[in-house]
Amino acid sequence: AQSVTQLDSQVPVFEEAPVELRCNYSSSVSVYLFWYVQYPNQGLQLLLKYLSGSTLVKGINGFEAEFNKSQTSFHLRKPSVHISDTAEYFCAVFESGGGADGLTFGKGTHLIIQP
């Protein structure tokens, strides 16, 4: 069965600085990878996903993530953050070829932007 690890529960960053939110997964089969964001008092919103093809995936709001199969990682990056990026970010995987229909999520990372 797959699992997702987000090592950092909280990441404080100054405005306009770059940020990387880490995500590692474990699975014995092929996986599809996702990053979701939850702004305060809102539902989860899809930032980006990797299904196949190029390992560098670009998403909304200037975010991108790189799939690294050998390191089983899918870290999320943004070169310059804004106050409006303050939110909780969730990495998720879907295991192909059976298993549950739903996504497996990490515990989430709070991104805190400091002025």
Place this chain on the structure above:
Amino acid sequence: EAGVTQFPSHSVIEKGQTVTLRCDPISGHDNLYWYRRVMGKEIKFLLHFVKESKQDESGMPNNRFLAERTGGTYSTLKVQPAELEDSGVYFCASSQGGSLNTEAFFGQGTRLTVV
């Protein structure tokens, strides 16, 4: 177009009582998912409907939880009787198709507190 809506947004009930959560998916979305996030833990998949049929309910914690989707429109999730460990945020998501190429849209969640 209205997004996924969930009712109520918050619910506080006593241990042993019954609570029913409701999810209205985006119109025309055949796929509906329930997830739960217990405080400090991951968002966990509960079950998946395709129209009115339960496609996968492998994530349902026990038989105190009953999900229905009569007519293939809105869905309810009933907890009876509620226990303290049922506290958490219950998310609903819907998608037009079942493949990963179709985005799942999440509601804001229902925060359930059992006291």
